[in-house]
Amino acid sequence: MGWLTCCQCKSKEEKVTELDFSRCGISDIPDEVYANSPTLEVLHLEGNKLKDLSPQLFQCIDLRYLNVSDNEIRAIPPLVSKLINLQVLIFSKNVLEGVHPGLEKLSKLTVLDLSMNDLGKVPDAIMSLIHLQQLCLNDTGIDFVPANIGRLSNLRVLELRDNNLCELPKSIRRLTNLQRLDVSDNNLSNLTEVCESHGNLTELWINGNNITELSVSITHLKKLNDFDASYNNLDSIPKEIGHWTKITNLILSFNNLSFLPKAVGNLRNLQVLKLESNCLEELPSTICKLVNLEELNLQNNCLLKLSSGIGHLRKLATLILSDNKLQQLPPGKIQCIFISKL
Template sequence: MSSQGNVRRLSLQKIIKEEHQDAPLESVSMLQVRSIATFEPAIGLMPRLSSFVVLRVLDLSTCALVDHNLQGLWSLVHLRYLGLSDTGLCELPEEVGKLQFLQVLDVTGNWRIRKLPSSVTKLRRLMCLLYKERCTRLPGGIGSLTAMEELSSILGDSLSIVKEMGNMKRMRKFKIEFEHMSLELEEAFVKSLGEMSNLQSVTISIDGRYKMMDLLGEKWVPPQGLRELKSRGGRVCRFSRLPAWIRENPSQMSQLSWLEIGLTEVRQVDLRLLGRLPALQILLLECLRQGPLLVEADGFRCLTLFYLWSSSPGQVVFQPGALPKVERIALHTGLSVAKEEVDGNNGGDWFDTGIGNLPSLRSVNVVFCTSLLREEDANKATSALVTTLRAHPNSPGYDVNVEDIYSDDGEWL
C-alpha cells in the first residue's frame, strides 16, 4: 500500500506477525476511505476511527472490542453499514443514535446485550436491525423506523409495540415471540401484518399451552410474495383449521416455500390443499389428531422435507409417484384398524407405508405409536419399514422406533 495514495477500501488482517505491523497505519491517508473490514487480531492496526471522515461501511465483526476501540465511532455520521457481531459488547450505547444515515446495524452474537437503547428509534433510514434473540425488548417509538425491512426477534407482549409495527410498511422479514396472547393483541398484530405488503418471511413463536391464532388464520390476507411462515423451538403457531388463505386458493401463494403450523386436526382435504401450494419445499405440521392419510401422487411437487407430528396419529400412506423430491421424512404414525380405511391403498400389505416409493429419500425418522397399536403390530410395522429402507436404492439414513406416545383427544385453547 502506498503511503502517498488515497485509499477507498481497506481490509486489515494479521496473518504473519512482523515488527513494523504492530503500530496503526497512521501514515496512510484515510481521508477517502469508504469501506473497512478488519479481522482479529488486526484490530490493533486500525487507525483512529475519527480519521475516516467519509466512511460508509465499517465491519468489525469477530474482533474483541473494548471501550477504547469504539472511540470516534459515533462521529462517523456518514456510516451506512455497521457490523459489530460477535465482538463481546455488553451494551449498545445511546450514541448510536448519532448515526443518522445508518441503514444496517448488526450486533448479533453479543449475548450480553439484553436491550437496545432508546436512541435506536432516531435512525430513520435504518433498513436492517439484527441482534441476539434474547435481546427481544425494543424501546417505544419503533414505529418511527419506517424504512425497516428486516428485524430480529421482537417480544410482542406490548400492545403499543405491536401497533407501531404497522408503520413498518416496507418490512420483508422479522421474528416475533408472544409470551402471552389476548384477543386485543392478536387483533393489533393482524392489523399490523396487513400493512406489510412486501413481507416475505415471518417467524411466529407462542408460549403458553396451545394458544390458537384463529384471527390470523381467518382475517389476515398474506401478500402473494410471502415465502416463509415459520416457528421457533416448537412454539408453533396453531389454528383450529387450515388458514383461509390456503383453503380458498392455495395456488395464489405461488412463492410460499416454508410452512410450519399447528392444526387441531389434519384431514385428507387439508393434505390435498397443502399439496397445491406450488413452491412449497418444507412442510412441518403438528396436530392434536389425524385420521388415516394418503399422500397422493399429484401434489407436493417441490417438497423436500415432510414432517407430521400428531398427539393421536392415524396411518400415513405414500402413493406411488408421491413426493418426488422429498429427501427427509419425519412422522409419528399409527396403523389403520383395517387396511380399507386408507382410500387408495388397494388392499396392499397392512404394514406397508409406501415410504419405499419415495425416489429421493436421504433421511427417515418414523415413530410408531403403541398407544394406538398392539405392541406386536408396532414391532411388525417397524421391521417391515426397516427392511424397505435397507432395500431402497439411495440407502437413506433412518431412525425407526416404537414409542408409547400419550394420546390427547382434548382441545387446544
C-alpha cells in the same frame, strides 16, 4: 505480517479504499488504517481481541462500512458521530454495555447490527436512524420494543431473535416495507399486528414462542416464501393459509396440530413441509396437489394412514414417517423414506 490489504493496488499511487484485518488476533488497530484514513471506505476488524476503538479511527470520515464484530469492545464511543458517511455498522458479538447517543448522527446508516450484546434495552439513538433498512438486535436481552419503532419506515429486515419480548407495539404496523421479520425464541403470544399490515413479508420466523393461534388475517401475507412457526402451542391452522401461494418452506413442527385445512393443497410452490411432533391423525387429500414438494416430515404424529396420492408426487425425495401408527405405506415410488418405528 500476515494482514491482507483488500484494495489490491495496481500502483503505489492508487488510493487504498478497503482494508481487511479480520481474524488476525490483533488487540490494537493497525497503523495502516490511520495511514489511509483520508481514503478508507471499507474496514474489516471482526474476530480479533480489540477492547476499545482509538480516537484516531474516527478520523476516517469517508468510511462507509465498518465491521468490528466478535471482539471485546465495551462501548461505542461518542466520536462515532464523526463517521457521517457510514452506511453499514456491524458491532455484533462484543460486550457492549451501552450505545452513545452520538449514534443518531449517522444519518446515512442503512445497516446496524448490535446482536449478541447485553444491552438490556433498545438504544434510544436507533429511533433517529430513519434511513435504516436492516436492524439486527438478536440476543440483546431486550424485553420490549419502543413504541416509536414505527419511525423506521424504511426497514426491510428486522431481527429480534432470542430476547424476552412478550408483545410487539402496535406501531410495528407502520413498517410496511418489511421483507424479513425474525422474532423467534421470545415469549410472544400473538402476532395480530404483523399479520394485518405486512403484506411485503417474504420471510417470517416466529418459532420458539407461546403462540396458540394464527389470526385469519394471515391472508394478507401473500408474498411469503418462508414461514417457521415450530415450537409453539398451535392446535389449528386457519384455512386462510391457502392464500400463501408463493410459499416454498413451511415449518409447523412441535405444535399441537390435530389436522390441516384442505386449503393447504393450494400451496403449489411448496418444496419443504415439516410437521413432525404434532398430533395429526390424518392428512387432507389435497396434500397430493403439492406437485413441487421435495421433503415431507411427518415424524412423531398419530397417523393411521396416508393418502394414496402421496406416493405419486414426482418431486418428493424425502418422506419421514417414523413414530406413527401406520399399517401400510402408500403406493408409488419415493426416493428416500424413513419409516422406523411405524
